[in-house]
Amino acid sequence: MPSVTIVVVLVIGWQVYVQLSGIRPQVLPSPSRIVAQGWSQREAIAEQAAATLQVTVLGFAVSLLVAWTLAVAVDFSPWLRRAVVPLFVISQTLPIIAIAPLLIIWFGFGLLPKILVISLATFFPMAIGLIEGFAATDRDARALLASMGATRWQQFRYIRLPSAMPRFFTSLRIGITYAVVGAIFAEYAGASAGLGIYMSQQKNSFRTDLVLAAVFVTAVISVTLFLLTYAVERVVAPWAQDSRPR
Numbered sequence: 303m304p305s306v307t308i309v310v311v312l313v314i315g316w317q318v319y320v321q322l323s324g325i326r327p328q329v330l331p332s333p334s335r336i337v338a339q340g341w342s343q344r345e346a347i348a349e350q351a352a353a354t355l356q357v358t359v360l361g362f363a364v365s366l367l368v369a370w371t372l373a374v375a376v377d378f379s380p381w382l383r384r385a386v387v388p389l390f391v392i393s394q395t396l397p398i399i400a401i402a403p404l405l406i407i408w409f410g411f412g413l414l415p416k417i418l419v420i421s422l423a424t425f426f427p428m429a430i431g432l433i434e435g436f437a438a439t440d441r442d443a444r445a446l447l448a449s450m451g452a453t454r455w456q457q458f459r460y461i462r463l464p465s466a467m468p469r470f471f472t473s474l475r476i477g478i479t480y481a482v483v484g485a486i487f488a489e490y491a492g493a494s495a496g497l498g499i500y501m502s503q504q505k506n507s508f509r510t511d512l513v514l515a516a517v518f519v520t521a522v523i524s525v526t527l528f529l530l531t532y533a534v535e536r537v538v539a540p541w542a543q544d545s546r547p548r
Contacts, residue, residue, distance in 0.1 A: 331511035340515030346500070347512075351519050353495040354485050358523070360413065361420025362481040366474075369425045373432035377462065378454070387433065394426050398484065402491035416488040423484035424477040431473025435466025467539035475531050482524045 313333050319325075320332040327335055340347060376383045398419060405415035439462045447457050489498025497516050504512040 328508045328510055331514065336511050336514045336518070339509075339511040340518065343512060343515070347497075347516060347519055350495060350497050350500040350516070351523065354482070354489065354497040354520070355523060357413065357416045357488070357496065358420065358481045358485045358527075361417040361485065362424060362478060364417050365421040365425040365477065365481070366428060368421060369428035369432065369477075372425075373429050373436065374458075376433050377436040377458065383433070387430075390426055390429060393422060396422065398423055398487055402487050405488075406491050411494060415491075416485060419488040419491075420481050420484040423480045423487075427473040427476040427480070428470065431469045432466055435469035436462045438469070439465045464539070464541065467535075467541070471531060471535045471539065475528055478527045478531060479524050482520060482527065486520060 317333050320330060331339075372386065376386055401422065402415070402419050405418050409415040409418070436458075443461050444457055447461060452460070485496065486498040486501075489496035490502055497520055501513050501516045504510075504516070
């Protein structure tokens with residue numbers, strides 16, 4: 303409720319300011335105009351949103367697979383941890399907004415460059431969350447299983463993997479919001495469909511209202527995906543929710 307109250311107050315203030323100031327809609331449209339114009343273009347926006355959502359889910363799935371594969375490999379190999387983790391950090395120093403156009407040039411306007419952009423934007427928090435989660439396993443629990451003759455894989459399965467879930471789902475929520483932003487960046491750089499290209503087209507036509515309508519839809523997609531992670535967490539790792547501070 304506090305968040306909803308703040309948003310409502312800001313929207314009302316925005317509406318009042320636009321009406322009293324007489325500012326042009328091309329510069330700052332009112333919330334009511336954004337809603338009205340966005341609704342009139344709902345079919346076009348929904349079509350572009352579906353394209354963006356498809357790319358987001360596909361790219362995030364690839365990123366998730368890469369993050370899990372690398373994190374498990376690093377957990378089983380201390381040498382690989384020393385070799386790969388610094389490269390993870392370096393990958394995050396690459397400016398995605400500059401890399402995206404290059405990927406379009408190298409790989410064309412298909413799905414591949416968009417998937418690569420999303421993967422670059424999202425795999426780091428998930429991989430680091432898993433790596434640190436595996437490493438944070440209770441030492442006494444590990445010693446107990448080792449004393450009982452558990453293999454390294456059994457220790458990973460019964461202790462390290464469950465204990466890493468709280469950190470993983472925290473990083474998953476960070477990554478899923480980056481995924482939508484990465485998809486928009488990739489579409490801005492070059493695409494035939496998607497909210498990014500739609501915003502670019504409307505901006506060039508000075509339709510600020512439709513740009514902001516698409517921004518609102520993008521925010522709704524991000525929040526929805528963010529909330530879905532809690533549902534997945536409840537099913538996959540209910541103990542992770544119990545371990546979070548209240």
